[in-house]
Amino acid sequence: xxxxxxxxxxxxxxxxxxxxxxxxxxxxxxxxxxxxxxxxxxxxxxxxxxxxxxxxxxxxxxxxxxxxxxxxxxxxxxxxxxxxxxxxxxxxxxxxxxxxxxxxxxxxxxxxxxxxxxxxxxxxxxxxxxxxxxxxxxxxxxxxxxxxxxxxxxxxxxxxxxxxxxxxxxxxxxxxxxxxxxxxxxxxxxxxxxxxxxxxxxxxxxxxxxxxxxxxxxxxxxxxxxxxxxxxxxxxxxxxxxxxxxxxxxxxxxxxxxxxxxxxxxxxxxxxxxxxxxxxxxxxxxxxxxxxxxxxxxxxxxxxxxxxxxxxxxxxxxxxxxxxxxxxxxxxxxxxxxxxxxxxxxxxxxxxxxxxxxxxxxxxxxxxxxxxxxxxxxxxxxxxxxxxxxxxxxxxxxxxxxx
Numbered sequence: 392x393x394x395x396x397x398x399x400x401x402x403x404x405x406x407x408x409x410x411x412x413x414x415x416x417x418x419x420x421x422x423x424x425x426x427x428x429x430x431x432x433x434x435x436x437x438x439x440x441x442x443x444x445x446x447x448x449x450x451x452x453x454x455x456x457x458x459x460x461x462x463x464x465x466x467x468x469x470x471x472x473x474x475x476x477x478x479x480x481x482x483x484x485x486x487x488x489x490x491x492x493x494x495x496x497x498x499x500x501x502x503x504x505x506x507x508x509x510x511x512x513x514x515x516x517x518x519x520x521x522x523x524x525x526x527x528x529x530x531x532x533x534x535x536x537x538x539x540x541x542x543x544x545x546x547x548x549x550x551x552x553x554x555x556x557x558x559x560x561x562x563x564x565x566x567x568x569x570x571x572x573x574x575x576x577x578x579x580x581x582x583x584x585x586x587x588x589x590x591x592x593x594x595x596x597x598x599x600x601x602x603x604x605x606x607x608x609x610x611x612x613x614x615x616x617x618x619x620x621x622x623x624x625x626x627x628x629x630x631x632x633x634x635x636x637x638x639x640x641x642x643x644x645x646x647x648x649x650x651x652x653x654x655x656x657x658x659x660x661x662x663x664x665x666x667x668x669x670x671x672x673x674x675x676x677x678x679x680x681x682x683x684x685x686x687x688x689x690x691x692x693x694x695x696x697x698x699x700x701x702x703x704x705x706x707x708x709x710x711x712x713x714x715x716x717x718x719x720x721x722x723x724x725x726x727x728x729x730x731x732x733x734x735x736x737x738x739x740x741x742x743x744x745x746x747x748x749x750x751x752x753x754x755x756x757x758x759x760x761x762x763x764x765x766x767x768x769x770x771x772x773x774x775x776x777x778x779x780x781x782x783x784x785x786x787x788x789x790x791x792x793x794x
Contacts, residue, residue, distance in 0.1 A: 440465050484655045594744055597750040677712075
């Protein structure tokens with residue numbers, strides 16, 4: 392394996408991770424969940440609460456817990472740096488990059504990043520009957536056409552109000568473009584759902600830890616938005632995760648391995664906002680130029696990646712992620728899944744925590760924690776000798792981690 396040119400002991404490192412339980416209808420408020428996850432991450436890092444001098448988060452409406460709430464709730468003395476990033480899952484790479492740059496620039500020493508989600512209290516992201524304004528976006532009739540997130544005039548007015556509706560169009564376009572038989576594509580997406588469920592069955596943190604899934608069950612499940620079935624779609628849940636970035640060395644105060652942020656990317660071009668927006672190439676959620684930056688800054692290639700944790704709002708996103716991150720040629724992800732899969736014995740194990748489909752949905756942040764666990768050697772589905780992990784989200788947002 393090629394060693395990343397940018398890896399050194401001076402690179403910002405993730406030194407602590409924490410999370411709450413994931414589940415439906417958790418009794419705690421979003422703020423309480425965020426505080427619990429943050430305290431767990433701080434303790435895991437072996438630093439004091441007063442050592443935290445930077446905080447990053449997703450923007451509202453995706454993140455409902457404001458940074459001042461965290462400052463007061465944790466009892467922080469002062470923040471010398473704080474930042475937030477918009478556009479939902481596309482913020483994944485951004486919040487990591489913000490934290491890493493702040494440390495590199497000397498604006499902060501220890502930066503806390505958190506994500507708290509309470510769909511039982513604040514509403515589900517996929518509730519079409521609540522309309523596009525359910526989470527603080529467009530509310531007036533005219534805003535349905537031009538909303539806060541961009542121009543949705545070719546989606547919302549035509550009933551494409553939930554992620555399942557929108558992603559189904561992309562899956563059908565993929566099947567048409569690459570001539571994939573419908574039954575084979577279903578088996579490929581089913582492979583993702585079944586094998587990620589098997590990971591979750593060994594993961595005590597996973598919502599679906601006690602619910603095995605077979606291919607027969609997957610194929611027999613009801614169609615939600617053709618061709619997407621029930622088990623192709625991510626979970627709806629409450630929970631929170633957090634992590635701490637620091638400029639510390641290879642080992643943390645608790646003796647755990649610090650995981651270096653080798654590269655973090657974000658990208659925004661015209662009409663590349665998530666969901667309801669259609670770019671010139673609707674099948675390309677991660678531009679090739681951004682992929683080149685992701686690997687180039689770390690001095691790596693796709694062949695150097697030992698384990699990938701890919702954003703999976705649907706099983707198809709795992710399939711397509713294999714292609715867009717350069718692990719398999721375009722149009723061949725379905726065949727790769729049928730022949731190789733994503734399980735622990737696959738050439739590239741993917742979503743070893745169970746993913747959004749079976750562990751829980753935290754906008755990709757739980758995938759980042761699993762990447763850290765893999766490189767620490769602490770995952771319940773540990774991949775042998777894992778040294779490089781890719782954590783990927785749509786539209787140019789990704790992170791490469793290394794030890």
